[in-house]
Amino acid sequence: MQISAKQVGSACRAEGASAARTPGVIRVSGLTKNSIVDGPGIRFVVFGQGCPLKCPDCHNPSTHDFFGGELMDISDIVAQIESDPLLDGVTFSGGEPFAQAVAFAELAARLPHHHIMCYSGYTFDELYSRSQSKQGDDIRALLSRIDVLVDGRFDSVRKTYDAKFKGSTNQRAIDVKESLQHGKAIEISL
Numbered sequence: 001m002q003i004s005a006k007q008v009g010s011a012c013r014a015e016g017a018s019a020a021r022t023p024g025v026i027r028v029s030g031l032t033k034n035s036i037v038d039g040p041g042i043r044f045v046v047f048g049q050g051c052p053l054k055c056p057d058c059h060n061p062s063t064h065d066f067f068g069g070e071l072m073d074i075s076d077i078v079a080q081i082e083s084d085p086l087l088d089g090v091t092f093s094g095g096e097p098f099a100q101a102v103a104f105a106e107l108a109a110r111l112p113h114h115h116i117m118c119y120s121g122y123t124f125d126e127l128y129s130r131s132q133s134k135q136g137d138d139i140r141a142l143l144s145r146i147d148v149l150v151d152g153r154f155d156s157v158r159k160t161y162d163a164k165f166k167g168s169t170n171q172r173a174i175d176v177k178e179s180l181q182h183g184k185a186i187e188i189s190l
């Protein structure tokens with residue numbers, strides 16, 4: 001399903017996302033400290049709470065409710081990450097991180113020396129299109145802080161256990177910095 005940049009914006013302004021508009025606060029469904037399945041190396045994973053996309057057979061339906069999970073201070077999460085010198089990077093997962101683009105952008109901005117990977121149900125093309133619009137500041141801010149984006153909705157028909165760090169074969173690993181420079185999605189091998 002292809003959706004418009006306007007729809008991306010509407011979803012990203014979804015009701016629950018407003019809870020995370022409070023500066024310094026993010027709504028999470030959970031944190032994982034030493035993951036080896038959410039990107040290259042050992043990673044700290046921040047699972048956002050709230051997703052408007054509701055892909056059929058989503059593995060994490062408990063993360064859809066914008067009022068579920070818990071609100072956390074971004075400073076507390078940064079402190080946990082900075083206390084672990086063995087991490088190879090940080091991964092944002094969902095829920096849908098771009099539904100809380102302001103909060104995730106703030107978190108990423110406070111981790112300038114960490115490799116940031118992000119999962120999104122939106123494609124890079126949808127997010128990039130939105131980021132170029134007048135209302136796209138929050139999407140642009142988060143995109144610009146990400147190194148690798150694994151994009152696209154989970155498609156249960158194309159479900160796979162073989163594609164590294166992806167749930168279905170339609171999903172792509174995108175080199176975000178290169179893609180922003182060229183204005184189109186550029187894939188990367190993980």
Ligand code: SF4
Nearest residue numbers: 051054055058121154
């Ligand atoms: S985008 Fe992710 S969290 Fe949202 S419904 Fe799809 S698979 Fe589930």
